Amino acid sequence: MSTAVSDNDTSSGPQQAGPKPPPVPEGSRTVTLKIQRFNPEFDEEPRWESYDVPALSTDRLLNLLHYVKWYLDGTLAFRRSCAHGVCGSDAMQINGVNRLACKVLMKDMLAPQGKPTVITIAPIKGLPVQKDLYVDMEPFFEAFKAIKPYLITYGNEPSKERIQSPADRERFDDTTKCILCACCTTSCPVYWADGSYFGPAAIVNAHRFIFDSRDQGAEERLDILNDAEGVWRCRTTFNCTDACPRGIQVTKAIQEVKRALLFKRV
The missing domain is CATH 1.10.1060.10 (Alpha-helical ferredoxin)
Incomplete structure (x- = not known):
C-alpha cells in the first residue's frame, strides 16, 4: 500500500533534463514512450509527449520510465516503490490496459525486429489525476x-x-x-x-x-x-x-x- 512518488518537482514548462545518460547498452533497441502528461497548475487539458528510450528485452517498463525521469525530463510524475509487483504503487494504463509497470517485461512489448515499438502510457481511469500518471x-x-x-x-x-x-x-x-x-x-x-x-x-x-x-x-x-x-x-x-x-x-x-x-x- 506504499505510495512512494518519483516526483518532487511540480514545475512545468520546458523539460528538465537530468544528468548525462549512461552509454546505450549493447543489443538495446529504441522504444518510443507516448506518455499522457498533465499538470493542473499549467494545463487545461491532458497532452501527450513522446520520449525515445533505449531498451533491452530484459528490462521492465518501469526501468524505461525511470530513464525518462532521470535523464530526459525530471518533471514526469508517477508512483513506484518496491518495483517487484508487491506494493501495487505503479498501476497505470499501458497500451490501454491496466497493468503494473514493474511487471511488464519489454520482451513482451517489443515489435518484430525492424519495426518501431510505441508504448502508450496513461493514468488509471476513474480517479482524479493530480499530475501526469499520479492519481488521487x-x-x-x-x-x-x-x-x-x-x-x-x-x-x-x-x-x-x-x-x-x-x-x-x-x-x-x-x-x-x-x-x-x-x-x-x-x-x-x-x-x-x-x-x-x-x-x-x-x-x-x-x-x-x-x-x-x-x-x-x-x-x-x-x-x-x-x-x-x-x-x-x-x-x-x-x-x-x-x-x-x-x-x-x-x-x-x-x-x-x-x-x-x-x-x-x-
Whole structure:
C-alpha cells in the first residue's frame, strides 16, 4: 500500500533534463514512450509527449520510465516503490490496459525486429489525476475502509489461537492476494460512470473476511454491500479479473458475495 512518488518537482514548462545518460547498452533497441502528461497548475487539458528510450528485452517498463525521469525530463510524475509487483504503487494504463509497470517485461512489448515499438502510457481511469500518471487514491481507499477490512469478533477473547483448518483457509485464499493497486476497480465501466460504486477491490477485500471462518462480521459487511452502490452494481464484464496483476478471480469473488446475500450466509 506504499505510495512512494518519483516526483518532487511540480514545475512545468520546458523539460528538465537530468544528468548525462549512461552509454546505450549493447543489443538495446529504441522504444518510443507516448506518455499522457498533465499538470493542473499549467494545463487545461491532458497532452501527450513522446520520449525515445533505449531498451533491452530484459528490462521492465518501469526501468524505461525511470530513464525518462532521470535523464530526459525530471518533471514526469508517477508512483513506484518496491518495483517487484508487491506494493501495487505503479498501476497505470499501458497500451490501454491496466497493468503494473514493474511487471511488464519489454520482451513482451517489443515489435518484430525492424519495426518501431510505441508504448502508450496513461493514468488509471476513474480517479482524479493530480499530475501526469499520479492519481488521487483517496476515493479508492475510502471504499476499501467502508467494508471493514479487518477481523471482527464478539464476546470474550479466546485463551488460545483461533484454530482454522486448511480447508477453511483455502476458502478465501484467492482474495488474500489483493495488493490494493486499484487495477481492477479502475478497469470497471460502472466505476468510471459512477465513482460512488464500491468497486471490485472493496468487494474482494470484503470477501476475504466474509468467508473467513474466524470472523463474525459477515452480516455487517453483507448489509454494507447490499447498498445501492454495492455489489449489485456489478455487470459481470470480467474487466476486473483480466486487469488483476495477482491473478485473483475477481468476478468469481463478486458472484460469491452476491450468492451469500441471496442465501443470507456462506
